[in-house]
Amino acid sequence: MEKGIQHIQISSFLTRSGLHCDTINLGYQLFGCSLGTAPIVVVNHALTGNSQVTGESGWWNEAIGEGKVIDTCRYTIIAFNVPGNGYGYNDQPIDNYQDFTAYDIAKLFLYGLEFLGVDSIYGLIGGSVGGGIAWEMAAQRPLLAAHLIPVASDWKSTDWLIANCLIQEQILNNSSRPVHDARLHAMLCYRTPQSFKEKFGRSWNETESLYNIETWLLHHGKKLQQRFQLSAYKLMNKLLQSINIEAGGLSFSEIVTPIKAHVHIVAIDSDLFFTPDENRETYRLIKQLGKEVSYHEINSIHGHDAFLIEFDQLETILKPIFGTNEP
Template sequence: MSYIQKIVFEDFQLQNGVLQSKVILSYQLFGQSIGTAPLVLVNHALTGNSQVIGENGWWESLIGEQKTINTNKYTVLVFNIPGNGYQDENNLIENYQDFTTYDIANLFWKGIDSFKVNQVFAVIGGSLGGAIAWEMAAIRPKAIANLIPVATNWKASDWLIGNVLIQDLILNNSKNPIHDARIHAMLLYRTPESLQDKFNTKLQSAEGLFQVESWLLHHGEKLQNRFQLSAYKLMNHLLKTTDIFRNRNQSEVIKNITSNIHLVSVDNDYFFTANEIKTAFQEIKNYKNNAFYHEIKSIHGHDAFLIEFEQLNNILKPIFN
């Protein structure tokens, strides 16, 4: 069992110049002792946390003994995005609009530095976690051997920014903010085909609700019971702040990243579209020949990176073997 450990940073300067008097970076380590094996950093998504393996592990199909990311072979490090409140309800951030994915990436590098590790074998993350992975590569372009952003992109799209705004309005104006924002978000993470396939417009006989309504209400309640409002506000806000080219020259940023880059999209993702990820891939190909594009085929949309484990394992196995 891996316990949560903490690093405290005092007077941490944010990208916008704000001095954050204290930031607590908590993390879990799995597999080999740090410094004795190649390091794999796994970045969690919006409602995720550092528990990637075991009973409640959100990527336990990928990570563990003899699995694709083999804990007998690698050290697996997972940071909690500060303010996500995982197992520490006091570690919350109220000034969420001051933070960007660049700040989180910067904190993650400071955390890695505290272990005296200079090279990371792989940084992998889905959705928000993958956006932070991109920011990490832009900050230290030669420190990551394999960069694997899954169902995400290096810059927030207008569609994403618009949806972040709707989520923020719900979170700040609803009487039932987490519950209601989650219901809206679930429709963005899935597709019309996925819901039709799952429910086929059936009624939930007893209550006169449709099954899809019952399922959405259940997801709203579930998140409400385990997530803090300030955490949701922060994670949602971070999604729109990603732009690895902010104040930087695009071609220089891409040229400088020495990592093998594996872009993984989902063919019908409505949140981070396959098309925008393909466009990024074409841009990278102008400067680098060690970039690769992979596509998960699924009716489930954005959430496929948490559902289609067989396809994801097949994509990742050659990288981690």
């Protein structure tokens, strides 16, 4: 079963910053088994992603689908759109994007699950900022998920990540081609020098009279500019900068101790955004609390984007969670 985008109207929503929203439109899609007939997996999308996690133009087709490691023949998949991400015919821009944080999006997603009559799920998985939102959901609803799987992510935005998000915001606010130019900068953070060396090797494009790395970056800038709204980019960048489950005043141990989920941390050894050192420290802190936690590391030269590239390694990590054993 795959349905198109469906919508939930959430009334009188208050952000943590104090902004009151009369109505927020929350879009979502369902994949796989009919709701109520199988274990549920919630998948949170990354910065330029959306609820189309599988199927035609699905951004995670290699991991989710019939016969894939997250098998749509065995699970019900729920994927929400971050409101204002621009995906869907009636998704409205979020004008006050500075008032929204990853905490608020997690709260909206939890409202969505409540609307659907879902009070427990088998798996909660997300990549990059989607993983941060998953952490925020688990912090707010510690009994929700049996398995929490943040991929290329963490429970907080580091100083390095916050700094890069500031540069992104400056480009988005001041460039004459904001989405295009911000994407150029972002691609340098999503990949690594080694990845570029292997891919391009200082090769020259005779037609364009540019290095191939330059034509590649310009292509990605143009491509995102054509399909992604400026308001959506500003919002998603703000959410990436705002991940912090401790923002409400409780300590990490106070927040994590009630979480029932087995936490499966999936890091990437070359990730410049959510570094393996930070993820190992998170693993150590959770382990000290006596919680069920496992640490996995994808080996790749491709940096943060490796969670969208190294699917064989990701499948090996996810298979014991979603694969041969009955949920």
